[in-house]
Amino acid sequence: MxxxxxxxxxxxxxxxxxxxxxxxxxxxxxxxxxxxxxxxxxxxxxxxxxxxxxxxxxxxxxxxxxxxxxxxxxxxxxxxxxxxxxxxxxxxxxxxxxxxxxxxxxxxxxxxxxxxxxxxxxxxxxxxxxxxxxxxxxxxxxxxxQQPKMADPLITKAIKAIKSGNGNLRIEALANEFGISQKQFNRRFKRFSGFNPKTYSRVIRFESVIKQHPTTSSLTEIAYENGYFDQAHFNNEFKLFTGFNPKEFWNLSEEDI
Structure with missing residues (x-):
């Protein structure tokens, strides 16, 4: 492939x-x-x-x-x-x-x-x-x-902040920083990202792991660097997002399946 x-x-x-x-x-x-x-x-x-x-x-x-x-x-x-x-x-x-x-x-x-x-x-x-x-x-x-568009600059800024922080920002603090209630923040965030803030953060954190893997051989190290509490937590999240455990996932990639 x-x-x-x-x-x-x-x-x-x-x-x-x-x-x-x-x-x-x-x-x-x-x-x-x-x-x-x-x-x-x-x-x-x-x-x-x-x-x-x-x-x-x-x-x-x-x-x-x-x-x-x-x-x-x-x-x-x-x-x-x-x-x-x-x-x-x-x-x-x-x-x-x-x-x-x-x-x-x-x-x-x-x-x-x-x-x-x-x-x-x-x-x-x-x-x-x-x-x-x-x-x-x-x-x-x-x-x-060029067409008229829906926009929410404040929430777009919040989404980008979570992305740049690799999913490890505190959601409550972010809502407070932007001066809106947690309920309103969650509603507007989901409308523009497709996820609630916590789920979006989890997905971004997973993507950070995928990007980092080619640069280091230690999945445990990557997991801790990205805020996973332990290996079991990391493995459970990984399987939810890919359908495979980490070893199976990268073996498939290497075999070009």
Missing amino acids: EYNLIPPCKELENHISHFWVCTWNSSLEKPNTTYFVVGSSLSEIVFAFNGRDKDSSFLFSAIQGHTHLANQYPVDEFHHLIGVAFYSYTIPGFFNIPSTELNDKFIPLNTFLGNEGNVLNEKIAIAPSTEERIDIISEYFKLLL
Whole structure:
């Protein structure tokens, strides 16, 4: 399996985390028939193909919402994926809906976007290269930015603070800092992040562990550095978010399954 991350353009960097491209060797590996989801603070739009060359067939597209639960979805056989991962707090601005409406969802793109989804699928299907497909997706999101949008700058600031603190900030203190009641803070936070503050913090902390793992071999060390009380707590959270214990999860990654 070949996996690559591509940063967004400057105009979209506060809204989109990254683009990603994943390819399996069709001559050596069986086609994938399951789309795996792990806990993530990001939402994604994904486009699937039967291969990476320009004559490959477009198979399906879907929008996958942010979630704190591992899941699996049956899909058409694919060997190549192109995805765009965007911050859950940008959902109200992009699509004029509360972020909660995409929590734990996996929806065909044309069901979610209607005719806009059909048009986007057609453009992606006929584009001859990954670069051009990413350009098409980028232009679509730039157009979304020009539309009237729901916004809550205070809560967006709080979400970013939790993210920059790797999920280890005290929620009560954060609400007090912004001068709003805990109840109001929780309600507004969930509307724009898709999670309640504590769950969002747990997901961010898990993501911090995933990012740190390649730089150190000690999972115990990573767990304590990220505020887990003990190894059992870390293992339970990890299994909730991925469906596997840490060793199983990284063994699967190394085996390219």
